[in-house]
Amino acid sequence: MSVFQYALKVAMEYVVGAAPHYEKEELTKACEHLIRGVSSIPVNIPGTHYHKALKDSKKKACALLENIVSWRQLEKRPHGDILGILMDTQDEDGCKLTPNEIHDNVLTLLYLGHDTAAAALTWAVKYLTDNPKLLEDVTAEHETIRQKKTSQDETLMWSDIKDQMPLSIRVIKETLRIANIVEFCYREVVEDVEYKGYLFPKGWRILVAHSAVHSNSEYYTNPGEFNSSRFKIAPKPYTYTPFGNGAHVCLGRELANLELLIFLHHFTLNYRWESIGDTDGSEYAPIHVPKGGFPIAVRRRKSRSMTDGKG
């Protein structure tokens, strides 16, 4: 399984997790086609991936969502996933979202939520592969958490993530800084602004390049070097923006951090791997990913806590 499939599965769980298994599987397939299509060259004429995605895969995904919504309306009980929240949402006049609005929101979240998280996971694995000592230290952090559990079935708790993973949290922060998964975002100038002698007139579109700030040596010493220790000191305001900033800051940032930390916990504890493809370079697909997707061969790892006889 690729991290893209894994991240889509996770996104499926929080967006339509309460849906029946068959519908979720079918929706996953339709979304895979849709995402592949909309990430291709945007030429909307018959025969292109883009056209097929918008015509067939989107239609199929919306029909499946409609099915799930109809069942839920008959069941008349609350469902604790994002689709459930969207179905219950109403404005001050009691107006609910239309079916099209629900479909668009669900598909947007599935798209934005899985692609970025998968890229972040890939970069994190790559940086850990490049830094074996760091991998051992991160693993030791997770061994300590596991050793405190009294049985194999005791799951990871929020307090473990919040208080017991300082190194892993810094590794994720540094991964997101140096990888610049979303390189930039757009903003529209809503009133004339003068900055350092330049005029940005109202109505202009400007490109805010997170990567330019993240690689500025004024804010980050040796910015090209992966160094998770730098986050022992909080960065200056507005100098760390992997999730954007302001009114449109990423809605899924906390969820993404959680997903990355939980993945690191299980992956470093239970597996070891070797890179079997390109180890250098990167590409845009359309977000920033390691060149060739950084394929790895994975094997089970014998955990120290298990050999010690502890759960």
Ligand code: HEM
């Ligand atoms: C490591 C993973 C992620 C990264 C690096 C990332 C990055 C970003 C960035 C840079 C933006 C633009 C913010 C701006 O314009 O200032 C954004 C927007 C957004 N992200 Fe994420 N994201 C990630 C994961 C997620 C996840 C898991 C979800 C959904 C569950 C999500 C949902 C969204 C949404 C809905 C927006 C649009 C917000 C708006 O325009 O108001 N993202 N993200």
